[in-house]
Amino acid sequence: MAAVPGQCGYAVLGDKSVDFYRNTTEFVERQIRCSGGRIFQARFLNKPTVFIASNAAVHELLYEKSHNFTMGYKDFFHQIYGDNLLFANGQEAIDLRKSLHILFTKQSTMMREVLINKYADETVNSMISGSAVAVYQHFKMTMMQLCLALFLDVESEHSSLLVEQLIHLTTVHWHGIISVPLCFRVPFLAASSYSKALKAKEELLQIIAEELSTSNGSFHTQLLQQLGYRETVQHLLLFISALVPKALASILTSFVCSSHLWGHVSLPEINDKHDKCLQVVPNHQSVVKLILSIW
Helix, strand or coil: CCCCCECCCCCCCCECHHHHHHCHHHHHHHHHHHHCCCEEEEEECCEEEEEECCHHHHHHHHHHCHHHCCCHHHHHHHHHHCCCHHHCCHHHHHHHHHHCHHHHCHHHHHHHHHHHHHHHHHHHHHHCCCCCCCHHHHHHHHHHHHHHHHHHCCCHHHHHHHHHHHHHHHHHHHHHHCCCCCCCEECCCEECHHHHHHHHHHHHHHHHHHHHHHCCCHHHHHHHHHHCHHHHHHHHHHHHCCHHHHHHHHHHHHHHHCHHHCCCCCHHHHHHCHHHHHHHCHHHHHHHHHHHHHC
């Protein structure tokens, strides 16, 4: 990295993660000014990192030079998540995806569709009740509960205390992903977010193992048959983590916040006549694309 402008500094002391998260745009612009270019290095999440703020360079990296690089996510997130689908490459990834195809049969998807519709109806009904709703938080909580129901067969109406515990643990676990990967703990006094996340991970794995031992659901049975016990536990950690719910909540929040663009076009018209909508009302193009992407 000696040829890349910028400085990484010392471990921990030279870390720029806080500056990056506090104001990403300001951080990038300041580094560009200091380094004299749109490609620079700095210490991020306590690791020497090259930042690329050039569209042309990003295109070259992702399309022309991608074969020269390994999966970057694994360096940052492997200790938090362990081995799973997220970090698979090459033939390993192909084989792993094939082994999961059985989970997407018509019968399996129909069973899950009933559960998804149930949570969707509850979410919509609670949002049109007249009370003010913090949209993102509302969607995030709903998506976390849905993932627990889909992948762990745990629902609030039957196991409210367990759901609360799992949501708390997945939140602590997520904070480790977005924190500096520095693990320290002072008994009875303090611990780093990363250290708390690793502890939450172990508790989540234990709960997943306990649920698997008493489960007779077809989803878990199929997973165990295809992947084996250890791999199933690791994949379920990914499936119930905050990663998927937060992504879905972000998409749904963007959808709701674009409602001022909907105008006089109703949702059935958008679903059934989206081509006509795109031609007649230009402002609806972004809304229709978002709906279709969610679908």
